[in-house]
Amino acid sequence: MNLTDLTAPGPHELAALHARLEQAAADADLLDVAYRTLDTPVGTLLLAATPVGLVRVAYEREGLDEVLAQLAARLSPRVLRAPARLDDTARELDEYFAGRRREFDVPLDRSLSTGFRGEVQRSLPLVGFGTTATYAQVAALAGRPAAVRAVGTACATNPLPVVVPCHRVLRSDGALGGYVGGTDAKAALLALEGAAA
Incomplete structure (x- = not known):
């Protein structure tokens, strides 16, 4: 086999590999900060959570890469896109923006608020x-x-x-x-x- 026989993985293969990485990190207790993005009526929001709870919500105008770098520096370098960990938060935000929620019930990690x-x-x-x-x-x-x-x-x-x-x-x-x-x-x-x- 030569290098020209190798093809880059497609989107489905990459998604499957990422899902395996998420699961392996969670199983090995190596996922300190999970994150995902969510499209909302006020723009794209970055959601980040620790095992304690939601730790950060950031607007796109804050620079999402910069926010992730700050989380890595302040909390842990073990940061991974792991949307499933933030499903409840995303659902509650969707309900809020649809006018069906007045308060949030997700646990909060207030370690960035001192x-x-x-x-x-x-x-x-x-x-x-x-x-x-x-x-x-x-x-x-x-x-x-x-x-x-x-x-x-x-x-x-x-x-x-x-x-x-x-x-x-x-x-x-x-x-x-x-x-x-x-x-x-x-x-x-x-x-x-x-x-x-």
């Missing part, structure tokens, strides 16, 4: 579906009413946007304020929830 930022991010689900709060109100919810700017930073660095609803936090003048997915995505999420901005 200190006061983590406290703020844990307070965000208190701002319920269809409602909004100001940065000052969220600072009060987190127990530090004077920390309005720090709340803005916590929202901007939320590793779990959409699922942990930083999009529901507005400026005190009612303006949208910034959002990791862009103001169009923030407005679309608020419109989906029927929240007044």
Whole structure:
């Protein structure tokens, strides 16, 4: 046999090989961070999970390769595209975007949310579906009413946007304020929830 007799594997063979790799990594407990992408009305989202739970949701504008590199550096270099591990998250997001879900039930890994930022991010689900709060109100919810700017930073660095609803936090003048997915995505999420901005 010479090299010209070899052909590159087709898409089905590659998919089968990848599935075997996913299974082998999971069986050997070598899969620390699984990821997949999901097309949504606000763009493509990267979903990543550890064995503890969903650890990262990223918008395409964040640079998905950069986000994966950050996960490898901060959590573990053992990162693999393993969509099946994120099926429940994808299903819940699909239900949310279809208007059939108001809260998320998937387990969360909050290891990327520490200190006061983590406290703020844990307070965000208190701002319920269809409602909004100001940065000052969220600072009060987190127990530090004077920390309005720090709340803005916590929202901007939320590793779990959409699922942990930083999009529901507005400026005190009612303006949208910034959002990791862009103001169009923030407005679309608020419109989906029927929240007044």
